[in-house]
Amino acid sequence: MMPDFTDNLKPASPTGPDILNKERSQSDVPVDQLAQHLFRDGFMERQKRILRVLEKDVLFVKVKQLNLSRPERYQLGLARAKKLRRYADQYNWNNDERSMSQYLCDDVSPFMVHDSMFITTVREQGDEQQRKYWLPKIEASEAIGCYAQTELGHGSNVRGIECQARFDPKTKQFVLHSPTLTSSKWWNGSMGRTANHAIVVAQLLVPKARDTTEYNSLGPHAFIVQIRDLKTHKELPGIAVGDINVKYGYAPMDNGYMLFDNYRIPHSAMLSNYSRVDPNTCTYSKPANPAVVYGSLTAVRAAIIMHARLIMARAVTIAVRYTCVRRQFQDRDSNDPRAPELSVLDYPTVQIRILPLLATAFALHYTGAAMQALYQTTRAQIDKGDFGKLAVLHAQSSGLKSLCTELAANSIETCRRAMGGHGFGGGSGFIQLNHDYLSKPTVEGDNWMITQQTASYLIKRMAAAVANKGKPQDEIEQACRHWLQHEQKTAPLPVFEDDMMIVKAFHKRSRYLTYQAYVEREVNKRSWNSLLIQLRKVSHAESQSILVTNFHNALHDNNSGISENLKAHLQTLFQLFAMYTMDSDARDFHKAGAVSDADLDELPARIQELMAQIRPHAVLLVDSWKIPDFLLDSALGRYDGKVYEDLFNRAHRLNPLNELTFNPYYKSDEIVMGRGDDELKKIMAKL
């Protein structure tokens, strides 16, 4: 690039670095202590170490990738995935270190499903022999896999999938078959071009007796199947497989389709840790608890929730830094005509969009941490053959997945828009983030659909509590009994007096909504379908109650080792999150008798006060999440505040479109100056 007069131009003052320095100096938030508090288990040391590796490698430079076509984007994704895997071998990275490299690379990897669902399913659902056979091949990337459950016609309704696995007692094989177009596997990550193996979930059909053609349909089961040749990588005969095409995001991922034409696989292909078909007698043995098949889905949900907090923190980091640097209009009430313009973050209309989200990122963190702990303990119980806790976990994970991903996805858009016009630009760092993350509200259980699982569970526990027989089955039933017998009759809680009252108010409102839904369904016998909207509310109320409780518990954990100063900041964030959430559904709290009308009327003013308290600390609070510039990939959210310099650099120096001079006159078919109509011919050939 030739030097030109623009090289000497500076942004008008005050400059971004000056502004952010001032923001940082005016706050007493102990950034490092807070970071230590948020990230345990060596997260930050790992981040630093792996960042150094990736930053040096040109393959991981992100700034121009938005210009690439879809095939190029997949190719780049594959190149990066291979490189990361080679680094993992070279540096002997463990699982945490590999995840960190994925996280920093920030591309959806074509190996992602191989590394998660594929290996997890084999580990959890394969029997000992299968594990022994497959796990070494998977770990060595000889078998590269995907997880084929969702179909063109069925997603949420797993029981409705149409792909069949019919057992043939003569050859002792299963016959995989796709009877309809809608039975095509669809959306399955890594399957389109990358994988040579797949876990295929299919309806298991077993002959009623050894020599009949009548079958028992035994529901969806998992099979491990080779789908491509290990040398040529061509699909095997009897299989049609490919990439499904362009999506809203996930460009580097080859989500695929797959169909089987009476494709035979050996008896050993059926993963048999829990259920199996005896090859000689054709008898089918059931799993101890049918819910167990959904175990790995529940694990995925827990991870999704942990991920959501980092996504939110990232969105808020960019938004807070940029809206401090960005200045627009003088204060209307200022009498000084020379006064500098206000930072955009000083406008309450901007604060109300960003600061509650900053608080929410912390709320998600504490619940994510609690969820993971719960999953670990439940996991241990499942291994011991005790499935009792799985129901509670599954019910809670559904509602929380729905609420948390919804919050995170919406926060990306809210932050992006709060940044005004520049939020729409490639330099915002929000484009790929938005595109990739927006799959979350509909993936792994549609957000609207799965709230039914939580609500259904809660209603059942409430019904048991009403019946009031014997000992309560779990803590939810116990809470329902407590509400029925005492809590529902108590006076509204003085939520401004004590944070514990806030927690209780959320509990009370959740129980109240559960009870209302119970009455409609069980007493008034309303149809399930007519209640769906109400059920979603029940689920969200319970999830919000969990978020508030975990946040509160963390602040009162005497072992947390955080200073009083930091605790005070966190408490302000806690109150902002809780009151903002409460204000959004104020009427429910009123009806539940949880909060008085007068207190609810006061909420907006309280929220504005809390935001004013947090405002001076906003920059250091987002700094504490320690999200490196490399990951942010954002001119607007840079740590150093050089917003305008970076935007200009990306536009001017890093933009391939500016390397061409076009012919704009309509009478000529020439597109690029000096190339005649060659370009037009090229374009037409592609259409």
Place this chain on the structure above:
Amino acid sequence: MTTPPQWVRDLKPSGPQGSELLAHERSKSSVNVDQLSTFLFTSEGLARKRRVLKVLENEKVFDKSQNYFAGRVDRFETALARAKRLRQLAVRNGWSNDDRLIANELISEPGPYGLHESMFLITLRDQGNAEQHEKFLKPAEQYKYIGCYAQTELGHGSNVRGLETTATWNKEDQTFTIHSPYLTASKWWIGSLGRTANHAVVMAQLIIGGKSYGPHPFVVQIRDLNTHETLENIHVGDIGPKFGYNTMDNGYLLFNQVKVPHISMLARFSRVDPKTNQYVRPASASLIYGTLTWVRSTIVMQAGGVLARGVTIATRYCAVRRQFQDRDAQEGQKSENQVINYTTVQIRLLPLLATTFALHFTGKAMMEMYGANQKKMSQDVGKVGGPERGAGPEETHSGSDLLADLHATSCGLKSLASYTAVEGLEMCRRACGGHGYSSFSGIGPWYADYLPTATWEGDNYMLTQQVARYLLKSARSVLKGNEPTNDTTFILTNFLSRQDTGAAFDVLGNDADIVAAFAWRSAFLTFEALKHRDEQKRPWNSLLVDFYRLSRAHSQYMVVKNFYETLQASPSATGLDAETLAIMHKLFRLYSLHTLESEASEFYTSSAVTVRQIQLCRTNAVMRLLEEIRPHAVRLVDAWSFPDWQLDSSLGRYDGKVYEDMFYRASELNPLNKVVVDPYPDSKVLFKKNEAAALKSKL
């Protein structure tokens, strides 16, 4: 492309076919689609669309099937080829401006001539004098001059008065010097500027004798008319990839002391007298913002149609998609339920369906107001305006009631309408579940291209201050005892006279009372805000959230009012039969009551309705309306008459062949399936076939 094996081609979707499901939907509703379409678009409008569509469908360059695969440079090149072809077709077929607009709608992709054909031509026409029309407008209309409208800068968007680019008058040689003193003065985001335009209307701070007179428009040549290379001391380029709009070359522009002649300053409203070196004021300071007001009006007008596209796709798809058996179904009724039968889907889609009509009718009314205002403005030209102007963005002059009304209305409604369309589109996409995430839903890319509407031509949050300021001023006038002069002062006066006797609107029984309840809430919030500002002397900044809510409330009132009044027109004016009209009334109630219920606390606090009414509204009225409108949903979206060619969506096809089309696009149109990859980490080969070696050089 790749052809799948025979056994794949023989497969059909299971269960009832999409085409059967949609045919059944259409057979059970009596909504008269033709009448309703004609009511929305007029029969000339519909004929125009059919005629233009026929031309475009036969041009290969407009084929949409490969749009989503290409990289940024390829996409832009194709867009330029399309823009040229479209212009050639317009000339050859003698297309009118309306024909051209329809063609753009059908192509549905921002093009490199976009800003030339809108803001550039309009600004030259509206703000240029006769001599300037001859010098600039004529060649621009012939596409010899291709232009753009350069207002927004890297450092300033909403705050137009804060622009940093300067135009300094040189009395010695009677020229202006255009200059960019800072990096933040760079023009930014300007459509058609990056690679296409050879001229720009540049908004710059006019400086005469060291004194600044605020932003004014200058016509500046920026590229050579033959080589298309940038002129000396001008620096211009494309700003890079964006969230959407990647077929448009939004650009940046910097000037290094560039001299332009006196005629460059567009001088219809204000000018520099070259003899006296004096500045001649415009009739009204706000006149130069007339163009923005026009743009906002069209945004409101379009928002209904923009949203209708998402609603059409989601409604058809949710009627074809079936998932789970009804939990309460009798044993034996094995077939799965259409997704649109779930109330959680209905509560998302059907109020949006009602909203499409509400916005469309409101937009129509706005455009009529704009027309009336244009007439009045042209009568005002030449009158000298007062010197006083308050602080803040785009302050309106207090002279004309109509102008103030239009400006406030356009701000509030632009904010509400574009916000509603943006939120609604994403809601539609998510209502389509997993398949909504595919580009072939047709919603995601459409959403991405529409998104900037929420922040451009006035950020949606910033704009609401204009509405609040206008309402406060009106309220002060009413408190002084002035007679009401327009609808706003009328509802404020009405509120004052009844505030001690109470409201008691029958919102569940009477449609006129619904409108009155919305007016009541808006008036209540206006006087509340006035109390905060004038009595309690609260800082302006601390009231912004209140102002946002106030603007939203007032705009919702106007939408409800316009919807209601449209349906009150005589049957001959609407041309709708009784059954269709009855459904439209239900849609009016659904929009109004669903809004009322979502904003319940404001209605309750203002005493417009009781808590009991809100509760009944939620549990009974809205749920019943969903049930009553549900059977007509498919026909109602049909009335928006989007051709499949325009929708470009597998999910939203008129014939319901959702799965066949998804599969066809994936297996046969997908360039990625032409490559065979080498997936093993230890091998550096990526694509066994079609190895693109130059990848790294592109990074």
